[in-house]
Amino acid sequence: AMRLIIDTDTAGDDCFSMLLALHQPGVTVEAVTICGGNIDFDQQVENALYTLEVAGKGGKVPVYPGCRRPMMRKPIDAEYVFGEDGMSDAHYPRAHQRPEASHAVQALIDIVMSNPGEITILAQAPLTNIAAAVVQEPRFAGAVKHLWIMGGTDNSLGNVTPAAEFNFYVDPEAAQIVMNAGFACTLSTWTLSVQDSGILAAELADIAALDTPLSRFFTQVNQASVDFSMARYGVGDSLHPDALTCAIMLDESLILESGDCVVDVETQGRLTRGYSSVSSPRLPAQEVADPELGSATPANARVIRRADRAAFVQMMRRALGA
Amino acid sequence: AMRLIIDTDTAGDDCFSMLLALHQPGVTVEAVTICGGNIDFDQQVENALYTLEVAGKGGKVPVYPGCRRPMMRKPIDAEYVFGEDGMSDAHYPRAHQRPEASHAVQALIDIVMSNPGEITILAQAPLTNIAAAVVQEPRFAGAVKHLWIMGGTDNSLGNVTPAAEFNFYVDPEAAQIVMNAGFACTLSTWTLSVQDSGILAAELADIAALDTPLSRFFTQVNQASVDFSMARYGVGDSLHPDALTCAIMLDESLILESGDCVVDVETQGRLTRGYSSVSSPRLPAQEVADPELGSATPANARVIRRADRAAFVQMMRRALGA
Amino acid sequence: AMRLIIDTDTAGDDCFSMLLALHQPGVTVEAVTICGGNIDFDQQVENALYTLEVAGKGGKVPVYPGCRRPMMRKPIDAEYVFGEDGMSDAHYPRAHQRPEASHAVQALIDIVMSNPGEITILAQAPLTNIAAAVVQEPRFAGAVKHLWIMGGTDNSLGNVTPAAEFNFYVDPEAAQIVMNAGFACTLSTWTLSVQDSGILAAELADIAALDTPLSRFFTQVNQASVDFSMARYGVGDSLHPDALTCAIMLDESLILESGDCVVDVETQGRLTRGYSSVSSPRLPAQEVADPELGSATPANARVIRRADRAAFVQMMRRALGA
Amino acid sequence: AMRLIIDTDTAGDDCFSMLLALHQPGVTVEAVTICGGNIDFDQQVENALYTLEVAGKGGKVPVYPGCRRPMMRKPIDAEYVFGEDGMSDAHYPRAHQRPEASHAVQALIDIVMSNPGEITILAQAPLTNIAAAVVQEPRFAGAVKHLWIMGGTDNSLGNVTPAAEFNFYVDPEAAQIVMNAGFACTLSTWTLSVQDSGILAAELADIAALDTPLSRFFTQVNQASVDFSMARYGVGDSLHPDALTCAIMLDESLILESGDCVVDVETQGRLTRGYSSVSSPRLPAQEVADPELGSATPANARVIRRADRAAFVQMMRRALGA
Ligand SMILES: [Ca+2]
């Protein structure tokens, strides 16, 4: 049995990740916490509430609004990917459930500290909420059972700049705080997503053909991502970084390859804001390469290198066909 | 006909690159300029002189000692790859030819500025000499016919840190100066080298079997690289970033794929010293991704994405079999 | 009437500042919040509780423990100035009052947001607590009546490095967040303290001669600062940055000169961690000096340039003689 | 007897410094080297040549054009202080002497290395030329007798930004290279200039009343500085950082107070480009203040803290009255 908090900037794929977790037997979603990221903050809250309703969980999972903007940087957004409402401009009606009055950071600390070693967190947004919890309560990291992070790159191209992926780019200071806080932690990178989170056009059609309420919701909300992919790459598929991260958390047999790495985040660079440095066994020992670097610190994250895309798509299909 | 200056930190593969160029019909190597990098500076000078002698060019190509250390950073070296003498500890005798009295930077400026548009430069070392020439003479970049650079990464793993390749890491300020100086320029990255510059164990055996003076020289000098590869990766092959860069310069038909990119170099980061930012058509326009980034600057380098490894090995074999 | 929260890393002068505020008619200290800084965090909490007791306010002002360490940096401390217990190693007994269970950041947000425009904050520690409140609740800054900050320098020598004062150096990211959050704010710098916060040896003797419980407490707790000054500068006086800041807050007629300035904090430098950039009317317009700098942003802080030292000492004498 | 090279961005006060040195018995100005800085580079060359002519040294001191722009940064200028021609828009005729063909960096290296321990350098411009010489020839610093630098601040306000003085701001990388190169070196800062380099309105009138060719030249060229001072500060005096630096070099008895300091230059900051960190005996040992800082490096520059302004003005008066 998994007790889960989902930290999310709810737009597009964030919703599908929620659906996967909400659908999974044995998983209790204890809270959804909202963090500034993809689109307008209040719309993100509404999207989370609406997704719960669509999943038949309206009123059953509290939604806590959290940090509206990054710790130190100007907010940026990803409306150009997800549409203005983050839902392919579906403009859904307001859900009946309303957000909690208390703050996500407080909720995270309260739930985790009163259930030490019990709570898993899926962080699929910029890491501002998680970092703020760490700043406020240094024992937070040690009390979380496992932190699953969608963010960063694994020595490959980013999606905001060559150096950086969106979640880490938006709030690099938060990412640095979190990566160095001592969490038991797994990192699911944009690099992995590009490789193994795609749902192909034919598979999308299969999902649409299920014609369930959830599959219709998926197909509608996913439209902007498909359009973006078509416009940019000429291919009608879509990438699912958050949903893939959720999937491998729900079923670790989807992890085909991973490594324990030293991961840190650049906050000082001119070209490299939010770059995630991920160690590699292919590199010489860093103190040999440059004695000034000193010895490497111990591994602080398991980095997923390869995931079972077919099984992921199957899991999506099952959840959406329910 | 190509009029060429080779800027080199002569150790291991630097020598093979020199052999390729010296052997190539229609190419005049006008000078060899030495830049601090792989190993002890004076030994690098000797290695260049000895390589000329081995190639039968002793006394025919002037060797100019240049900048002994990076502009602003403490020197590091790569003796752990190439042996203490940079020649797999072969400890060759001193060549008859002696280095020129004048400085590489002065030689570069003098030769290029008195032959505007005529001189090609192959830069296969940290870029200190080239950058110093730019600082001293801003018209230098515009007067060079083409600059071929071995350095940087192409959105992939470095070889000193995850973020950076040796030549750019050693002198990032020089690399930044050079990349922004306005050269007509081609970049051959470590990423390309990992992919397409390897000579496999069987091919190395073929080269050894040629049993010519040059093949014997190659086999001996290459030993440390093979040992390094064997010790680290369990494979008895060797990588040839400098020689591959020279090969594609000598015969551009070896370039199978390339793109015009915006390339810049990180000098400010805590984890990303010497990171080469290489733009990608897969990224959203940067002003869409983050309006603060403004519009991208025009492409300033052709980046090689794929090279013909088999043809490269053939070229090496021909040169060494002569 | 002033409703005040004191945010403090309680050691030495922090206590005297508390005494001033607690003694002042018309001022209600609504809370004391503790922030990591001068010495061991838990000892700081005890020092605050004991100071309340000494001031006859034991049990009447809640003390909220806050952030134990800086947002991103390793903690440093100032035990070398204040003694191991921050009280000149007086090792006072434990106060009867105990700290609150809830966190300083939560308390700050709750008190301020439920009394918008009513609460004054005196920040005499690293700014981690205040910044964490801003990160969590962006409306916090606008809801505070006035924020008085002891920190930074005013184009003069720091006290940790040449570039930086202790509070800003310890948590530069927090300082940057706070200075850019939109507070109505006054900055009392280390530069001001060096100039106008000293209590001279003869004045210290006068205070000792009062021989009240508070004057004895002061004299004992202040001993380490006097010793530090004597050892370093050969003068038996002591500096009182926190108490001076409190004094000018309590009686603004002590402000002899001030200016509205653009203040920002360096977090990226190699030598300048925590440097406070304070604009000056003596500088050319920055867009004239360097067009790349663009136009200056509007003033965000009143910076105190000169204070009435004699009146400050009088205020201390009155409070301690009571 | 002093053998001197003056490195200058010849505009306004740079000329007066030249006049002082050229007038001084026992001083041989071996070369003037021009570095990009105050105004248009070629105009700077002309200003140096014209100043030599005015001083009666036309054709007797070679003028070498050097680096036209900073190593890595976009050039900025100070035309807003000195007028478009750097000579208060006097638009003097072209001098008869023409600049040398060879480059300042080469000249600096050649003269110094062939006269080791003999040559004094007065650096009154951005440090690009000197740094380029160091990069090219690491023995350069050790072969210079003494380097006098006008640049940086001494824990006080800059003149481009709060953090930085013009010469260090324009080329911070060069300044960092030079300060760490191992020169026997004296630093005359903007802080010193503000305090002790002013020539008061009455003194300016006295100089004008001398009515010699040199005093007329001075009065005319100095006009823009006086106007700038009047417009900005409402005072009709002028500051003479370069001339004061020259004066204390020519007669060290003008140095009233100085200290051996650790000086370094910030190149990484967001707000602190070109900040000069100058150590102070008033600071705690840095490894006590923050153990991560490690032990301080040895002093690398004598920093002038107080100069004899009256004697400086006298020296100017004598030189201009000749
Ligand atoms: Ca997300």
Ligand SMILES: [Ca+2]
């Ligand atoms: Ca090389």
Ligand SMILES: [Ca+2]
């Ligand atoms: Ca304090």
Ligand SMILES: [Ca+2]
């Ligand atoms: Ca000057």
